[in-house]
Amino acid sequence: MVPASFWDHEPVRLALAERHLGRVIRAYRCHPYHGRVALPQSVVAGWLGITQAQLSRVENGPPLVHLDRLTHWAQLLRIPAVCLWFGLPDQPYRAGIRVVEMGSDRPPSLRKIDHRGLPAETATVEGASTGGGGVTDRRRFNILAALTGLAAAGHPYLLASPTNAPGTIGMEQVRLAGSLVNDLRQADATVGADQLCDVAIQVHARLSAWAAKANYSREVGDALQGALADLGIQAAWLAVDAERRPEARPFLNEAITRARIADDPRVEVRALALLSLLLRESQPGESLHCAEAAMRVSAGWATPRLSTLLHLRKAHAYAVLRDASGFSREMTKARRELDRGPHDDDPGFVDFVDEQELNGIQGLSNLALGRPERAAQSFRAITANPSPVYRRNQVLYTIDLADAAYQQGDTNEAARIALDVLPAVSQMNSGRVSRNLAQVRAKRAAPGNATTTTRQFVDAYDRAVSM
Template sequence: MTHSNCPRCGGRLARDNGSGRCTPCQAAERDRLSAPPTVPASFWDHEPVRRALTERHLGRVIRAYRCHPYHGRVALPQTVVAGWLGITQAQLSRVENGPPLVHLDRLAHWAKILRVPPEDLWFRLPDQHCWTDASPMGGGTISAHADDQVVERGERAALAVNVEQAPSQGGGVTDRRRFNVMAALAGLAAGGHTYLLPGPPAEVPGNIGMEQVRLASSLVADLRRADAAAGADLLCDIAIQAQIRLSAWAARASYTREVGDALQSALADLSIEAAWLAIDADRRHEARPYLHEAITRARIADDPQVEVRALTHLSLLIRESQPGESLHCAEAALRISAGWATPRLTTLLHLRRAPAYAVLGDASGFSREMTKARRELDRGSHEDDQGFVHFVNAQELKGIEGLSYLALDRPERAVQSLRSITTNPSPSHRRNQVYYTVRLSEATFQQGDVNEAARIALDVLPAVLQINSKRVSQHLAQVRRSLAAPRQATTTTRQFVDAYDQAVSL
């Protein structure tokens, strides 16, 4: 049976029209090979799409999307949609016909590309607020109470703790920190997965299924949110313990090949998160093995996005000790991501290379990479941006520029770059703001203005105590040691040293 009207605009079709679309609609979407079309809200009410969403299977959602009558009588080819998603046609075929995807970064990335309404999804997008009872996918509510650290949840997920609202719970900073960590732990226990919690090893099942893989992916998402609220110092051991136990369990358990592929990606992502928390907690020596493991698992899973993320973190980790290798890691990430990297991701990779050149004393190499980074950043954000690049903005570029000038022993230029961050703060990236403010104090000291360095350090002291990042607090401790030298003694420097000593003794 043929349609007598265009499914897109409702216009009458000519008798000899074999495409299923009127001429104006065909002309309006000639660029569909490069990007998904903007579809109406009614598109998502089509029965096959609704059924796939209810089944929580993104591969089936994609297949229902391709075959939707909105696109005409002929379904969108897998090659076209695979191009949108940055994968091959064979990979898309496996996604559509295989087990449900569980890797949250990939789920969120592809859902954003296809513009699936967030309220129709069974998982949260990076910029989406907490679950509510109004969600059409069903499931229970999530609530957390600081007094007894009880987390109640329905069937929706084992680890959807909304730590972003934690600052409104409890009375003081210490209570809020404790709540955030306990909420993450309670989420593990509530899902029945106590074998991942710190403490004596518990008995684990002999088989791994998709539900356990979903747990690992959910744990990564919760650790990221808890890190933003509670800080890496309080979460690093939890992440490392979970990664060790889950990896050991995966090594001796049995699972299908489909589960194994998804498990490799989930474990790679968990390893990267554990490594990042170790870096920010200033336990850098513990981070590298996890990043190497993540790269290996990402290659096994044929997951280039996770591999690039691991290489990006590895480049950051070894920048000071092995700047040449840091350059190679960022270059490898650029090579792997060629063809699908967004401007913001490319910006970040050039920002990984720029300070490595500075550490090597190569001012021209640093300048060249910064020029490339600015050019990419000027291209703006993209709907395909992955969650881990959201911090890349003009302030971050200035911050990396300032650190590079410090490495090149040009503190006056470093002060200019870093001060521009404090005058134009980025509220959504609080930790980076605090970090670069502390580095501004260091640069000001190296420039010779001890009183200004002390004033900056005194102003940022409360924020440093709140974010629980040992990487940041160690730099402030170095400022304190520098300003405490007898030859630097002034009323302002003594005021900061006294305030610092009193704060860290509490």
């Protein structure tokens, strides 16, 4: 173990401030503590379980965003949690735009919704029950705290008005925008988008306005277009999860344009994949076309997990179109690609593409095809193996399991599942989660559904949204 002063060495501190674990590893290897000769890449690569060539790409390539790999390598190198920009298992998560301990024991908000499933104002409420929701971390996201975190990191540019911003943009500011996208992505995976959405929209607007007036090199300009596109895509996704869907498409249209200007096909594919998701319920035919376009753009370089995501987008669109054969064909391809495993070149936005996501899309598609029994099997596979990272998706699919049980005619089981997941919903900041649970509540309150269990759920739900 290295001494505590090891982490105060200037190159290490700068690499940590840049939120680039590859550069942190390089600074670690070259630290004077190890003597005049740096630790060889081959040695450190062996510690990390990768090849020397892979470590070279990690050190010199774009920042890592895969949370599992970040946490695993940080633990192997014994980097103090206080130095990191992401959370380690069983330790507080405090750096940058992160969960902030607020001092209150109140959980995050359960979005108020009426019994038709329509979102109303967001209100902070206690969970309807103190049991059944797993470990409650009593944390919540706060917009002001998130923005303060950016300023505290020494980069106030994204918070200033364009008239007060510097006249020149450099790679440092572009990297900051990229790190913010990673922060937003990781935070959203935990609790949802309601409060994060405004952060992303505000920063995107200010960076866009600044970019329109500032000077920068051709190299910075290309990177800036990609960063603005990536930030716009993240804002669009947060708008989807916050049930602000009409705000999402303009960001995606702009992102596709910027990605083409920057000749950045990876960003373009991410925008098209999200556009496919946005349109799959209202315009499934166009959703299918977007997924096919993403496949064309990524032909020749798509990793297995990216291919899995695009096949899942097509599968769900086919299901909404009631094309069972098209759905089955794409699900088979998605399964085959997922079985090929992760890849070093996986883009960060496919981190969530795993067995849970495949089962979830299969379940949702079977619901769309009128097959609640098959859907329930998929959703039960998810609840039997919960993800410690993607809690919001876990909660969503649990609510879908309740809906599948209801469609099978088992109202008691549906109410029991919904009652058990209610405390977890109280920890989310996701309008999408709240809407889905409201729709479940509306069905439980229908005539003929009045049993002891359904009444318990309806009463608990109504108490939660009225507080």
